[in-house]
Amino acid sequence: MAQQRSRPSSGYWYAPEPDRERGLNVLNALRDYRSAETAMRRRTRESMGMNETDMLAVRFLLQAEQAGERIGPKDLGTKLGISSASTTTLIDRLVASGHARREDHPTDRRALVIRPTTGSDAEVRATLGGMHARMMAVAASLSDGDARAVIDFLTRMREVLDQDEHQIPPAGTSSGAAEGTGPSV
Amino acid sequence: MAQQRSRPSSGYWYAPEPDRERGLNVLNALRDYRSAETAMRRRTRESMGMNETDMLAVRFLLQAEQAGERIGPKDLGTKLGISSASTTTLIDRLVASGHARREDHPTDRRALVIRPTTGSDAEVRATLGGMHARMMAVAASLSDGDARAVIDFLTRMREVLDQDEHQIPPAGTSSGAAEGTGPSV
DNA sequence: CCCTCACTACCAGATGGTCTAGCATTGCGC
DNA sequence: GCGCAATGCTAGACCATCTGGTAGTGAGGG
Numbered sequence: 167m168a169q170q171r172s173r174p175s176s177g178y179w180y181a182p183e184p185d186r187e188r189g190l191n192v193l194n195a196l197r198d199y200r201s202a203e204t205a206m207r208r209r210t211r212e213s214m215g216m217n218e219t220d221m222l223a224v225r226f227l228l229q230a231e232q233a234g235e236r237i238g239p240k241d242l243g244t245k246l247g248i249s250s251a252s253t254t255t256l257i258d259r260l261v262a263s264g265h266a267r268r269e270d271h272p273t274d275r276r277a278l279v280i281r282p283t284t285g286s287d288a289e290v291r292a293t294l295g296g297m298h299a300r301m302m303a304v305a306a307s308l309s310d311g312d313a314r315a316v317i318d319f320l321t322r323m324r325e326v327l328d329q330d331e332h333q334i335p336p337a338g339t340s341s342g343a344a345e346g347t348g349p350s351v
Numbered sequence: 352m353a354q355q356r357s358r359p360s361s362g363y364w365y366a367p368e369p370d371r372e373r374g375l376n377v378l379n380a381l382r383d384y385r386s387a388e389t390a391m392r393r394r395t396r397e398s399m400g401m402n403e404t405d406m407l408a409v410r411f412l413l414q415a416e417q418a419g420e421r422i423g424p425k426d427l428g429t430k431l432g433i434s435s436a437s438t439t440t441l442i443d444r445l446v447a448s449g450h451a452r453r454e455d456h457p458t459d460r461r462a463l464v465i466r467p468t469t470g471s472d473a474e475v476r477a478t479l480g481g482m483h484a485r486m487m488a489v490a491a492s493l494s495d496g497d498a499r500a501v502i503d504f505l506t507r508m509r510e511v512l513d514q515d516e517h518q519i520p521p522a523g524t525s526s527g528a529a530e531g532t533g534p535s536v
Numbered sequence: 537c538c539c540t541c542a543c544t545a546c547c548a549g550a551t552g553g554t555c556t557a558g559c560a561t562t563g564c565g566c
Numbered sequence: 567g568c569g570c571a572a573t574g575c576t577a578g579a580c581c582a583t584c585t586g587g588t589a590g591t592g593a594g595g596g
Contacts (some may be wrong), residue, residue: 251575
């Protein structure tokens, strides 16, 4: 934390002007990044004609395939947090759209193995490979100190998000905190 | 990925190993933050018993209210990118759940004005106020230099996301790029 | 051996949020 | 005053999800 000077007794903090200004700028940048990433995901999803669940499923399948694992409908449904029934229809969609196929499990004749097609791999690589390379270039171009600052900041923000259990705020600070940079409800 | 050493003259990053390591750490931190934020949004949404669209609608209503603007179903639907029919049922839901009410437009008798209830304002404040204050504290605690580094990094990442129009990547970099830090498809 | 219980994937019916198409009311330019 | 645009709503359909139930298979105990 950094409320050095003047902490007027209130227990709650009032960031000094320069700090507050800086904080707003940082949070704005974070929010803008978040918006851009969300928009990118939507574009990608639409360009592949899929919904969010299908997208996550394909990604999971590709990751598992690359790691040499073989996963079935049950694993997929569990990972995505959907019911087994929804998993069945999800796989139907992926098979119909040519992004995956069903194979028999080698030993357990009850089970299946779901495998991504080479097409889906190429498709994802085509839509995201260049972008990821460019993100990597930006990240790698940071100086040691800047990289540490960024990582530390992101880590601390993540801790705030993880820790938060929806407590009641002081209230009465009505229009001071939530304007503009609000964490997008 | 990371076509390492032996890229002289290119003006692009020189000593790859440390840079690549740093880049991976940065992108991992970014991805972890993103995951935490997504999870937080899901928690908040579920604790309020709403879906994503309703959430965005309430946020938009509260922002507009605070800015002294009065918005109608048309504005809401446009902002959220849904049809006028969906907007009607959305407002029905918000009214039924007590988060908004319909008022007549003061001059245009065709139009309505949708206003958030004081209850929804308090609810959002209760679920997010404390968290936002803590995020602000973290952001304000950054040194001037660190804040600039963070903002610059986020801005450049956003530019990558915005600029990208899904080009075909070099391909053949097969299994290097998508591991671990992949931009979550 | 076979009986039972667990597991795996699937099917059937219901629900919720979205869509397109069309309609009633009102505003506004000519 | 008339015709066109705009606003919000209704009707009917679609799609992804859910719950509950079912057939086939695996594994272990009488």
